[in-house]
Amino acid sequence: MSNKLVIYDSTLRDGAQALGISFTVEDKLKIVKKLDKLGIDYIEAGNPGSNPKDLEFFDRVLKLELNTARIIAFGATRRANIKVHEDANVQSLLKAGTEAIAVFGKSWDFQVTDILKTTLEENLNMIYDTIKFLKDKGKIVVYDAEHFFDGYRANPEYAMETLKVANKAGVDTICLCDTKGAGLPSYIAKITGLVKEQVNCAIGIHCHNDNGMAVAGSIAAVEAGAVQIQGTINGFGERCGNANLCTIIPNLQLMMNYSCIPESNMERLTSTARYVSEVANIVHDERAPFVGNCAFAHKAGMHADAVNKNTSAYEMINPEVVGNQRNILMSEVAGRSAVMSMINMVDSTITKDSPETKKIIERLKELEYEGYQYEGAESSFELVIRKMLGKYKSFFELKEFKVIVNEPTVSVNSSAMIKILVDGQTEITAAEGDGPVNALDKALRKALERFYPQIAEMKLTDYKVRVLDSNFATASKVRVLIETTDGQDVWTTVGVSTDIIEASWRALVDSVEHKLMKGN
C-alpha cells in the first residue's frame, strides 16, 4: 500500500460555497455518514469560528460511529499582532473537538500586505504560531497554503518561505491551494516538485475549476509527489466548483494504480454522487465522468456496435466498477445489436434471428419515423418491446380527459378532468395545475392512487420538450421526455404528437406503467 493517497473531502465546507447550496445540520450529518461509507479519509466539515451553528454540528458529528473518516475543523491562522491562544478563531477550532484541524494562511505577498494589511514577517509568525500551538495540543494539522500558485508566481522566495515555516512548526501536511483556479497542470506539477525538495512533510493539493482543469491539476500534483487530494463530491464549490473527487478517485485508483478508497467501496461511487446531489438539491450532472447517466451511454450506430463487440474499445472501465451502468441508446442510426441487448433485458431467450426481433425492429422503425427517439427513454422502449412480446399488462384504461386553459383569470389558468377504468371500476376526478400538463399529471395520479397507492412515491424530476419539425411552427410535432424517480430508481419515458398535451400524456402513461410494473 505504498501508493495509498489521502482523500480529503470538502463538500461540506468549500462545496457549500456553491450558489444554490445550503446544508442544514441534518444534511451535513447524512453526508458525513455516506462519505465515511465510501471510505473517505478526511471530511472537512465547517469553520467553527465563522459559523456558530457549526459548533452544534461538531458536537453531534463526533458522536457518530464512523469507520475510517476523520472530521476536520477548518479556520484561519491567528490574526496579526495578538497571541495565538488569545485568538477567538483558533480557540473555536479547539472547541470543535476534532482530532484533525486545517488552518489556512497566506502565501501571496500581495495578499499579506493588501488584504491582511500586515507585514510579510508577521504573516510568517502567524503561520508558525498557529501550527505550533495546535501541534502542541496533539492535533493532526493540515496547513492550506491559500493562493500558493499565484503567490509563487509573484514572489517565489516568500511563498516558499511560508511553507518552510509551516514545516518547521511541525505540520503534518502542507496543502498547495490553487485558490483562483487558474493553475495549468504542467505548472502545478513543476511547482509541486520544487516544494517537495524543500519540505519534509506530506504535500496535498487543492484545486478550483475556473480554468476547467481542476481534476487534471490535482492529478498532475500527485504525479509530482502530492499524497493528499482535496476536493468535493460532484465538484461542488463556488464559481466553477472545486476539484471533483468523483472524477479524481476513479482516475487515480482504476487508471493509475493508486489506492484512494477501499477497493470494495468503489461501486458506491455513483450512488454517493447521486445522493449528495439529492441532499444538496442540485440537478445531478448526467454528463459527469464515471457517475453521470451519460458516462457509459452510446448513441452512434458504429460505436454502439463496436461497444458490443468489445467494451474496451469505447469505455475506459466497466461501468459496474463505479456502480454505474451501460446505457445503450436507441437512435435513428442505432444498429441491430443495440436493440438486441434491450430485447434480452426483457426476454433472454430471444436471439437476433428470432422472428420477434424482426418484428420489434420494424415497429421501432415505424415509431422513429413518427418522431420517437428512445435514446435516454429506455423505459418507454422496454414497454414497446413488452407489448410486442405479449409481456405487457395494462393497469388502467383511459375513458376520457379534458384540459381547459382559460385566460385571463385571477388565480387558476389550467384544469384537467380525467375518467379512468381499473378492474371494472370507474374513477373520475379533476385537478388544477401550473399549466395544462401539470394539471393533467396531477389528475391522472390522483385518479390512480386509489388503486395503486405506490403511485404516491413517484415524483417527476424533469420534463423536456423538443419540437421535431420547426417548419410547421406551432403545428409541429413535439417530443416530450419525462424523467421520474421513486427515490430508488430514475426512469425516462417519451411521447410524440403534434399536440403537446397528447405527447405529454403518452410519456406520463409510460412513466406510470413503468412504476406499476416494478411492483414495489
Next chain:
Amino acid sequence: MSNKLVIYDSTLRDGAQALGISFTVEDKLKIVKKLDKLGIDYIEAGNPGSNPKDLEFFDRVLKLELNTARIIAFGATRRANIKVHEDANVQSLLKAGTEAIAVFGKSWDFQVTDILKTTLEENLNMIYDTIKFLKDKGKIVVYDAEHFFDGYRANPEYAMETLKVANKAGVDTICLCDTKGAGLPSYIAKITGLVKEQVNCAIGIHCHNDNGMAVAGSIAAVEAGAVQIQGTINGFGERCGNANLCTIIPNLQLMMNYSCIPESNMERLTSTARYVSEVANIVHDERAPFVGNCAFAHKAGMHADAVNKNTSAYEMINPEVVGNQRNILMSEVAGRSAVMSMINMVDSTITKDSPETKKIIERLKELEYEGYQYEGAESSFELVIRKMLGKYKSFFELKEFKVIVNEPTVSVNSSAMIKILVDGQTEITAAEGDGPVNALDKALRKALERFYPQIAEMKLTDYKVRVLDSNFATASKVRVLIETTDGQDVWTTVGVSTDIIEASWRALVDSVEHKLMKGN
C-alpha cells in the same frame, strides 16, 4: 502571429452524438453562421456518407457568405479491398463540395483486426490511398487518427506507422484522437512530442472527456507542439462530451498567449456558448468555466469581500473579456453595449448615462430573473424598450381566450376561442388546430385579420420550448421562442410562464405586434 493555433469545431458532427441533441438543417446553418462570427477556423459539419440529409445541408452551407470559417466534410478511409475511387463514402465526401475534408482511420492494431477485420497492411493502404486521392483532388485534408493514444499504448510501432503513411500521402494535418477519453494529459503531451519528431505535417488533438481531462489533455498537446485543437462548443458530445472549446480558447488565448480567434471576437464567447445551448435545446451549464452564470459569481462572505478589494485575487480574468459578467444575475447576455445599440435603434438621443438607460437595465434584470432571455429574441427586447420609453402602441386588447384539449376524439383535439377589442370594436372567433398552441395561434390571427390584413403575410417558422427549472418538472417555468417571417424579414420573440400556453401566447403577441409596428 507565430503562435496562432487552428480551432476546429465539431459541434455539428461529434457534438451531435450527445444524448438529447438532434440538429435540424436550419439549426446547423444557424450555428455555422454563429461560429464563423466567433472566428472559428474549421467547422466539421457532418458525415455526408452516413447521412443523406447531410448532402442537402452541404449544398446550402456552401452558399453562405462566411468570413473565415472553412466547412469540413467528415468520413472514413476507404473500405478494405476496394479501390478508393469506388468507395461510396469517399465519393460522398467529394460530393459534399467542401474545400477541406477530414478522414478518420484506425491506429490501434486490435481495432484493425477485430473491428475492421482486415490486415494491418491493408489498413495502411486504406489510409494512404484515401488521403492521396483527396489530396490529388486538391482538398485540404485532416487525418483523424482514431484511438491513437490507446493504439500507441498497445503497439507503438504500428500506431506510428499509420501516421507516417498519412504524412507520406501528403496530409495537411494529422489529428491525434483520444477517442475513449482516457488519456492522461502528461501521457498525451509525451506521445504528442514523440509524434512531432516523426512527421513533418501539422499536428492536431481531439480529446473526449471521459476522464474529466479533455481540456487539460488538449492544452498539454499544444504545450507539446500540437497546433490544431478539435472540440465542441460547451463540450457537447457523446458520453461525457468532447473537449470544450469555450474553456480551451480563453485558456490558450488569455492565459497562455496563444492566438485562437481574433481578439475582438473574444467577447462573443459567452453569447455564442449560450446560443448553441439554446439551439441544441440543452440547459446551459451555469458552472461552466468562462461562459457560465456562476463562473464569476461570488457568494457573500470572505471571498466576495476580497473580490471587491481586488478582483485579481479571486478571478482569473475580467469577465467582460469573454462577454460574461461578475454578477450572479446577468443584466443581459450580450453586454451593455448591445443593449445600448438596441435602445438607440428606438431612440437615438439616449446615451448610456441617461436615466432611461438605467431604468431599462433594471427592467431587464427583473425580466431575466423571471426567466426571460433576449439572446436571439431581439423583437421582444425591442418591445420591452419601447414600453419603457413610451414608444409603444397597443394594436389590440385581449378580452378572453379559452383553449380546450379533448381526448380521445376522432378528428380534432384542440380548439381555441378568442375575444379581442380593436378601436372599440369587438371580435370573437375560434379555430381548431394541431395542439392547443396552434389552435390559439390560428384563432388570434383570424380575429386580427379583419383589422390588419397584413397579418395574412405572417408565417410562423420555428417554435422552441425550453424548460427552465427541471426541479419542478411539469410545474416548471418554460420559455417559448417563436420565429416568424413575412417573406421580407425574419423575427424572433420570447415568452415565459409556468404555463406553456401562456408563455406561447406572450411570444405570439410580441410577434404580431412586431409585424404591425413595421407598418407594412
